[in-house]
Amino acid sequence: QKEVEQDPGPLSVPEGAIVSLNCTYSNSAFQYFMWYRQYSRKGPELLMYTYSSGNKEDGRFTAQVDKSSKYISLFIRDSQPSDSATYLCAMSNPMNYGGSQGNLIFGKGTKLSVKP
Amino acid sequence: DGGITQSPKYLFRKEGQNVTLSCEQNLNHDAMYWYRQDPGQGLRLIYYSQIVNDFQKGDIAEGYSVSREKKESFPLTVTSAQKNPTAFYLCASSTGGQVNTGELFFGEGSRLTVL
Numbered sequence: 001q002k003e004v005e006q007d008p009g010p011l012s013v014p015e016g017a018i019v020s021l022n023c024t025y026s027n028s029a030f031q032y033f034m035w036y037r038q039y040s041r042k043g044p045e046l047l048m049y050t051y052s053s054g055n056k057e058d059g060r061f062t063a064q065v066d067k068s069s070k071y072i073s074l075f076i077r078d079s080q081p082s083d084s085a086t087y088l089c090a091m092s093n094p095m096n097y098g099g100s101q102g103n104l105i106f107g108k109g110t111k112l113s114v115k116p
Numbered sequence: 117d118g119g120i121t122q123s124p125k126y127l128f129r130k131e132g133q134n135v136t137l138s139c140e141q142n143l144n145h146d147a148m149y150w151y152r153q154d155p156g157q158g159l160r161l162i163y164y165s166q167i168v169n170d171f172q173k174g175d176i177a178e179g180y181s182v183s184r185e186k187k188e189s190f191p192l193t194v195t196s197a198q199k200n201p202t203a204f205y206l207c208a209s210s211t212g213g214q215v216n217t218g219e220l221f222f223g224e225g226s227r228l229t230v231l
Contacts, residue, residue, distance in 0.1 A: 006158075008156060034219075036220075041224075041225070041227075042224055042225065043120075043122075043206050043208075043222030043223050043224050043225050044159075044206070044220075044222050045222065046219055046220065046221075049219065088158065088159065090159075103149070103161055103164060103174070104159075104161075104220065106158045106159040107158060108156060108157065108158035109158055
């Protein structure tokens with residue numbers, strides 16, 4: 001089983017729709033959870049950042065972490081064509097200092113297209 | 117403006133040639149990283165460096181080499197030993213410290229194509 005699983009899509013929605021993007025993971029030691037947004041031919045940029053469980057809201061974006069289910073979600077309300085991008089989940093285990101496991105583990109990314 | 121600069125943006129290489137990708141940051145970050153991105157594969161860590169003059173192998177280091185002689189610079193050499201070098205290469209940095217809490221800042225990437 002891979003450490004982080006993410007449906008690659010593509011996901012196509014009409015403008016104004018609510019989008020739900022998800023990742024599952026297997027390592028219960030992960031503590032930091034992130035969502036990165038990557039536009040075509042560009043580097044990823046950090047969108048949302050959550051420590052441990054709970055919800056975090058930033059404008060039209062909400063990140064949820066359910067550690068009991070090992071499941072994280074990103075919701076986009078009132079989606080816009082400018083939200084069309086690939087969304088990558090990422091997570092890390094802060095206890096594995098000194099090894100590559102202390103670094104981020106990325107999902108494969110979900111490609112989202114929001115149609116006007 | 118602070119940020120990470122990668123060059124070149126596009127690079128073509130003949131088989132058997134080494135090529136070096138440049139990565140410079142002016143964010144005063146201690147840690148720097150190189151990732152490879154292939155379609156359907158996500159981001160895979162090649163090498164990382166948490167401090168000047170020190171670096172560690174990531175998950176797919178074979179066929180690559182790096183150096184970290186200055187805090188600002190972390191060049192990646194793709195050697196002829198790398199069997200499948202055609203990919204999108206991303207450099208990143210973070211404030212570092214003992215753990216990676218995930219706030220990576222990425223460059224715009226370098227796309228390498230082997231002819």
